[in-house]
Amino acid sequence: MKPADKKAYDKDYAQAKKTGKPFFPYAIYKDTVIAGLTVIAIIVLAITIRVEVGEPVNPATTDFIPRPEWYFYFAFELLKIFANQNVLTPVIMATFMVPNILIILLVVWPFIDRGPERRIWKRPFALGLTVIVTGLLCYTTWLGANSPAGVASQGLPVSGLDEPATKGMAVYMANGCGSCHMVAGVGAPGPGPDLTNEGAKGWDNAKMIAWLKAPKAPMPSYASLPPQELEDLSTFLNGLGTKYK
Amino acid sequence: MTTKDIGPKNPVQKGTEATIDYVDERSGIKTGTRWFLFRNIPAGTSWFQTLGFTAMVVFGMQAITGIILAMYYVPDTKGGAYQSIEYITNEVTWGWLVRGMHKWGASVMIIVVFLHMARVFIWGAYKYPRELTWVTGSFLLLLTMFMGLTGYLLVWDQKAYWATVVAVNIFASAPIVGPYIGDILRAGPEFGPATLSRFYSIHMLVIPGAIATFIGLHLYFIVRLGISEPPWSKRRLRIERDEEDARRAAAREKAKALPGSVNYPASWPVEAKEGAR
Numbered sequence: 001m002k003p004a005d006k007k008a009y010d011k012d013y014a015q016a017k018k019t020g021k022p023f024f025p026y027a028i029y030k031d032t033v034i035a036g037l038t039v040i041a042i043i044v045l046a047i048t049i050r051v052e053v054g055e056p057v058n059p060a061t062t063d064f065i066p067r068p069e070w071y072f073y074f075a076f077e078l079l080k081i082f083a084n085q086n087v088l089t090p091v092i093m094a095t096f097m098v099p100n101i102l103i104i105l106l107v108v109w110p111f112i113d114r115g116p117e118r119r120i121w122k123r124p125f126a127l128g129l130t131v132i133v134t135g136l137l138c139y140t141t142w143l144g145a146n147s148p149a150g151v152a153s154q155g156l157p158v159s160g161l162d163e164p165a166t167k168g169m170a171v172y173m174a175n176g177c178g179s180c181h182m183v184a185g186v187g188a189p190g191p192g193p194d195l196t197n198e199g200a201k202g203w204d205n206a207k208m209i210a211w212l213k214a215p216k217a218p219m220p221s222y223a224s225l226p227p228q229e230l231e232d233l234s235t236f237l238n239g240l241g242t243k244y245k
Numbered sequence: 246m247t248t249k250d251i252g253p254k255n256p257v258q259k260g261t262e263a264t265i266d267y268v269d270e271r272s273g274i275k276t277g278t279r280w281f282l283f284r285n286i287p288a289g290t291s292w293f294q295t296l297g298f299t300a301m302v303v304f305g306m307q308a309i310t311g312i313i314l315a316m317y318y319v320p321d322t323k324g325g326a327y328q329s330i331e332y333i334t335n336e337v338t339w340g341w342l343v344r345g346m347h348k349w350g351a352s353v354m355i356i357v358v359f360l361h362m363a364r365v366f367i368w369g370a371y372k373y374p375r376e377l378t379w380v381t382g383s384f385l386l387l388l389t390m391f392m393g394l395t396g397y398l399l400v401w402d403q404k405a406y407w408a409t410v411v412a413v414n415i416f417a418s419a420p421i422v423g424p425y426i427g428d429i430l431r432a433g434p435e436f437g438p439a440t441l442s443r444f445y446s447i448h449m450l451v452i453p454g455a456i457a458t459f460i461g462l463h464l465y466f467i468v469r470l471g472i473s474e475p476p477w478s479k480r481r482l483r484i485e486r487d488e489e490d491a492r493r494a495a496a497r498e499k500a501k502a503l504p505g506s507v508n509y510p511a512s513w514p515v516e517a518k519e520g521a522r
Contacts, residue, residue, distance in 0.1 A: 001372070001373045005373075006373055006374075009373060009374075010374075012484075013287075013471065013474065015480075016287040016288070016289075016474045016478070016480060017285045017286070017287060017471060018285070019287075019288060019480065020285040020286050020287045020288045020290075021285065021286065021288055022282070022283045022284070022285060022286070023281070023282055023283065023284050023285070023286050024282035024283060026286070026290070027286055027290055027294070027295075027472070028282075030290075030292055030294075030295045031295045031298035031299070033295070034292065034295040034296070034298075034299050035295065035298055035299040035301075035302035035303075038299050038302070038303060038353060038357065039302065039303070039306060041353065042303070042306070042346055042349050042350050042353050043342075043346060045345070045349040045353075046342055046345030046346045046348070046349050047342065047345070049345075049349075050341060050345060051334065051341070051344055051345045051348045051349075053327075053330055053331050053334050053335075053400075053402070054400065054402030054403060054404050054405070055402055055403040055404075056324070056327045056401070056402060056403070057322070057327065057401050057402060057403055057405075057406040058403065059406070059436065066404075066407040066408045066410070066411045067404060067408055068397070068408045068411075068412065069351075069352075069393055069394075069397055069408075070352070071352065071355045071390070071393060072390075072393070072394070072412075075415075079415075091418070092418065092420070095415045095418045095419070096418060096419050096420065096423075103387065106383045106386070107380055107383045107384070108380075109366075109371065109379065109383075110371040110372065110375075110376035110379045110380070111376065113369075113371075113372070114372070114373070115372075116372070116373075117369065118368060118369035118370075118372060118476035119369075119476045119477065120367050120368070120369070120476075123369065126366065126367075126369070127367075130363065130366060130367055134363065191411075216418070217414035217415055217417055217418030217423075218411045218412075218414040218415045218418065219411075219414070220407070220410045220411060220414060
């Protein structure tokens with residue numbers, strides 16, 4: 001804003017204040033009504049939709065569905081968009097770049113948009129941004145709320161399994177891998193990458209076990225699994241798309 | 246008929262007045278309250294401008310329900326945390342209600358804070374002179390999200406545990422400082438008892454303190470700078486109409502002064518039409 005604009009605003013606001021009305025009771029009255037209704041709404045929600053006690057934590061079983069609270073669904077969906085690790089869409093975009101850029105933009109926004117205009121219909125860029133950001137947040141939250149929770153228990157549509165791979169698939173199913181990964185169209189489409197053609201990478205079991213013990217974020221470590229299960233799981237994963245289709 | 250002074254004042258009233266005067270003399274409380282409550286705000290101040298106060302009230306409610314929950318909660322990973330949540334939900338009188346209010350309050354607070362931000366954004370209320378009010382407010386939004394993140398783990402059930410493991414992994418994936426942030430959040434390389442007490446302390450002491458501080462700053466800015474006026478208040482619309490009229494009049498004057506133009510009277514458009522007929 002130019003100094004002349006600032007001066008004009010100060011003068012205009014002083015005028016608005018002079019012809020205004022006192023904070024008490026006019027603003028306080030409206031504030032109390034809305035805040036009171038909000039607190040009543042919270043109490044009604046607490047009474048009608050009771051909060052459950054979930055299953056107790058067991059860090060040894062990795063049979064879990066990592067789902068955040070609904071207000072983090074948008075970040076969760078962002079992980080899915082960048083699930084496949086390649087040069088164009090690395091996971092670091094979803095876990096670091098995009099969130100931090102958004103946070104910085106949020107904090108410094110008043111220093112970017114410094115024009116004197118306040119009427120929204122004369123600020124087409126700000127209006128567009130409001131619509132797009134609100135729309136994206138609602139859409140991704142909706143996607144997160146409707147994302148499949150896990151894999152059906154009967155198994156994966158993969159054939160040609162030998163004995164270690166059958167055991168490996170059982171380990172895969174028992175440890176909830178399907179709540180983040182997809183194999184041949186079964187399982188959640190993210191945050192983890194699609195594993196249908198995992199075998200095409202040509203990894204050996206030692207490399208896969210090392211990865212399972214210390215994977216790249218946000219995937220949690222599976223170091224707590226017994227060595228034999230890790231071996232079987234690796235055999236299964238390293239053959240996906242090549243030996244087992 | 247006027248009432249006559251018939252003797253010494255009621256001693257209670259006298260004492261109260263004397264106490265108020267004593268405190269006011271030393272703290273300026275009377276002037277301060279008057280300055281705060283009876284300061285003028287623009288006449289067009291609208292219902293949309295109640296969301297900030299509402300967010301503050303919900304935060305207050307979260308603080309009260311949180312204090313009650315803290316009376317029963319045990320941050321113990323060997324079953325204590327989970328059992329205390331069960332105890333609050335099933336045994337404590339109205340414990341289920343307090344826990345429900347705290348849980349729903351978190352969701353409602355996120356919604357109210359977001360709507361408040363949307364209102365400020367759409368109205369351009371973050372513009373001069375209120376830029377720093379926006380900055381403190383944006384920190385309040387981030388702190389509110391962190392409150393949700395840290396509180397989610399405390400119930401210590403499978404869903405919360407694994408979601409938080411993934412969330413902390415995300416923080417730890419940041420380049421250079423990531424691993425250190427991960428270790429600080431987990432209180433070590435692994436999730437364990439120290440992680441839960443750390444999240445408990447962050448959720449109950451660190452973030453509430455930060456939120457209270459930023460609410461203080463936010464309020465200071467609001468009271469000092471005054472609440473913004475709706476860009477389409479009656480007063481603003483009247484000024485815009487007057488400016489538009491003045492602009493039209495000036496354009497008419499200019500047209501009149503142009504050489505070779507017909508010298509129409511003030512009500513030019515009507516006259517021009519009649520002239521053409």
